[in-house]
Amino acid sequence: MTDRLVIRRPDDWHVHLRDGQMLADVVNFTARQFGRAIIMPNLTPPVTTVQMGKDYRDRILAAVDKSLNFQPLMVGYLTDNMNPDIVSEGKDQGIFTAFKLYPANATTNSSAGVTDIKKIYPVLERMAQCQIPLLVHGEVTHSDVDIFDREARFIEDVLGKVVQDFPNLKIVFEHITTKEAVEFVLSTGSNIAATITPHHLEINRNAIFQGGIRPHNYCLPIAKREVHRLALRKAATSGSDKFFLGTDTAPHAIEAKESACGCAGIFNAPHAIESYAKTFDEENSLDKLEGFASEYGPRFYGLPLNEDKIILERKETQVPDSLSLADTHIIPFHAGKTLQWTVSNA
Ligand SMILES: NC(=O)N[C@@H](CC(=O)O)C(=O)O
Ligand SMILES: [Zn+2]
Ligand SMILES: [Zn+2]
Secondary structure, rough: OOOOEEEEOOOOOOOOOOOOOHHHHHHHHHHHOOOOOEOOOOOOOOOHHHHHHHHHHHHHHOOOOOOOOEEEEEEEEOOOOOOOOOHHHHHOOEEEEEEOEEEEEOOOOOOOEEEHHHHHHHHHHHHHHHHEEEEEOOOOOOHHHHHHHHHHHHHHHHHHHHHHHOOOEOOOOOOOOOOHHHEEEHHOOOOOOEEEOOHHOOOOOOHOOOOOOOOOHHHOOOOHHHHHHHHHHHHHOOOOEEEEEEOOOOOOOOHHHOOOOOOOOEOOOHHHHHHHHHHHOOOHHHHHHHHHHHHHHHHHHOOOOOEEEEEEEEEEEEOOEEEEEEOOOEEEOOOOOOOEEEEEEE
C-alpha cells in the first residue's frame, strides 16, 4: 500500500475565483496547492476584452499571499459579436491563454454567452490559426431537453460539428459528466481533451436528493447516474493524457446556495488534491495521479511542467463544516467529513 507520494506540483485547469471580497477570500485556497490555474471569465460583467483580462489578472495577483508562487492564466469570454482581433491581440500581448464558450444561459453568469455557434465561427477560425484553445461548457439549453441529457445532446448538436469544421482547433471539453463525453473525447484526435472535477468523480445524482434537497451538491453540469460516474473514474485513472485535472471550484455564499433558487457550483478548492487522491487511491491508481494532475494539462496547453513538488501522505484531514469569509460563510465540498490524505509542500 502506498502511504506517501511525492509528485510535481499540480495545476488547476478550471477555476472560478470571482472578484472583489470573494476573490480575496478564496484565491489562496487554490494558490496554496496549485502552481497555475485557468481562471474562468464569468464575472459580471464578463471578461470580454484584453484590457479586462489584464485588469482581472492584476486584481488576482494583488490578492495572492505573497509567500506563494501562483500564476493565473486568463481566459476571454466569447460573445455573439466578439471581434476576432481580440484573439490575436490577447495572445500576442500574453494576456489570454484560452477563450471560453458558454452557451447563453447554460450556467452561472452566462447570459452574455453565445446564442448560436455559427455566430462565433470567424472567432473560432482565428483561434485555430493562433493555436489558442477553446474551452467549452458543453450543455444545450433548450427547455425541452432534460437537464440530465444536456451534455450528451451538446456533443450531438454542437461539439461534433465544431470538431469537424475546425480540425486543428484545440478544444477542452470542460467538467465532463457523462460516459458519452468520455467516449467522444477518446474517439477524437490529440487536439481534444477534457477536464474532470473531484466531485463528479465522487458523487452521482442521488447526492443531490439524499434524504432531502442538498443544495451544496448542486452544480452544472449536474451530477449524473452511477454508470457515468464510473466511466469518469475509469477515464481519469486510465493514464490517458486526454483527461486532466480541472476542479471547477465555484464558490457561492451560503445564502446564495441555500435559497429558493440556489446557485449552481461546488466549492472544492480547500481540499482538491486530497479529494482526487481519494479517488485514485480507491481505484488503485495512485501511480496515475501525477500524470492527471501535473503533466497532461501543461502538455496540452504547450506549457512547461512545474519543477517543484508536493507531498501527499496517508494521514487524516478534517474538512470544516463551514468556512468563515469576510462577509459570509461558505460550505466546502466534503464539509464535516474526514479525508484520508494530507498534502504539504516538498
Ligand atoms: N459549475 C457550476 O456549477 N458553476 C459555475 C459555472 C460553470 O462552470 O458552469 C459557477 O460559476 O458558479
Ligand atoms: Zn461550466
Ligand atoms: Zn466552471
